[in-house]
Amino acid sequence: METHLKKERTLIIIKPDGIQRTLIGEIIKRYERTGLKLVAVKTVVSSEDHIEKHYTLDPNWRRVTGEKTIASYEKKGLKPPSEDPLEITAVILENLKKYMTSGPIIVMIWEGAHAVKIVRKITGGTEPLTSDVGTIRGDFVLDSYQISDNDKRAVRNLIHASGSVEEAEMEINHWFKKDEIIDYRLVQEQIIYDVNLDGILE
Numbered sequence: 001m002e003t004h005l006k007k008e009r010t011l012i013i014i015k016p017d018g019i020q021r022t023l024i025g026e027i028i029k030r031y032e033r034t035g036l037k038l039v040a041v042k043t044v045v046s047s048e049d050h051i052e053k054h055y056t057l058d059p060n061w062r063r064v065t066g067e068k069t070i071a072s073y074e075k076k077g078l079k080p081p082s083e084d085p086l087e088i089t090a091v092i093l094e095n096l097k098k099y100m101t102s103g104p105i106i107v108m109i110w111e112g113a114h115a116v117k118i119v120r121k122i123t124g125g126t127e128p129l130t131s132d133v134g135t136i137r138g139d140f141v142l143d144s145y146q147i148s149d150n151d152k153r154a155v156r157n158l159i160h161a162s163g164s165v166e167e168a169e170m171e172i173n174h175w176f177k178k179d180e181i182i183d184y185r186l187v188q189e190q191i192i193y194d195v196n197l198d199g200i201l202e
């Protein structure tokens with residue numbers, strides 16, 4: 001259990017706007033400084049088919065994302081584009097395919113304790129308008145559902161990050177072959193995880 005927790009993995013994608021905004025270094029820095037370990041990375045131009053599969057690996061994604069969008073409109077006292085979550089996600093998915101294939105993206109696997117939750121916390125909520133200050137989406141971008149839905153495009157929020165451990169496992173298999181993922185030790189893992197800190201003092 002213990003070892004497994006420390007080996008948790010999550011998938012992060014720097015989306016085309018993250019690269020175009022020249023935020024690669026800034027984004028990676030924020031994940032790296034937590035103590036998480038980068039175990040795989042590649043730059044790719046994806047296909048619409050690969051992106052559609054990525055977002056629909058989780059059979060609930062269509063419903064949940066539609067409901068999340070409706071709730072966010074209602075919370076602001078606005079009328080959602082449709083009352084049907086699946087109708088909303090059908091449009092989102094089409095727009096996402098265009099967005100995610102519009103340029104290069106960087107796909108990464110990060111590993112360490114609570115990797116999924118830690119990365120979601122640093123990334124921030126989906127809609128930049130309401131993402132917390134201090135998160136990447138809160139600090140570096142200003143889009144909203146209202147503007148993106150009006151303009152018939154995906155919300156530009158710089159990053160994709162797995163939403164759960166199960167989602168992360170499916171996404172990692174979707175983007176990486178086993179031999180592209182590297183098992184190695186970081187010297188700093190001793191101070192992050194080891195119970196016995198003997199050997200520091202001379």
Ligand code: ADP
Nearest residue numbers: 065069092125126145148149153154155157160
């Ligand atoms: P997250 O990326 O935070 O996990 P979701 O899985 O709910 O968010 O949605 C995937 C992506 O789809 C979002 O990051 C965003 O780019 C886009 N998206 C989600 N909801 C909407 C929406 N209502 N309008 C436009 N784009 C959206």
Ligand code: MG
Nearest residue numbers: 061161162163
């Ligand atoms: Mg998601």
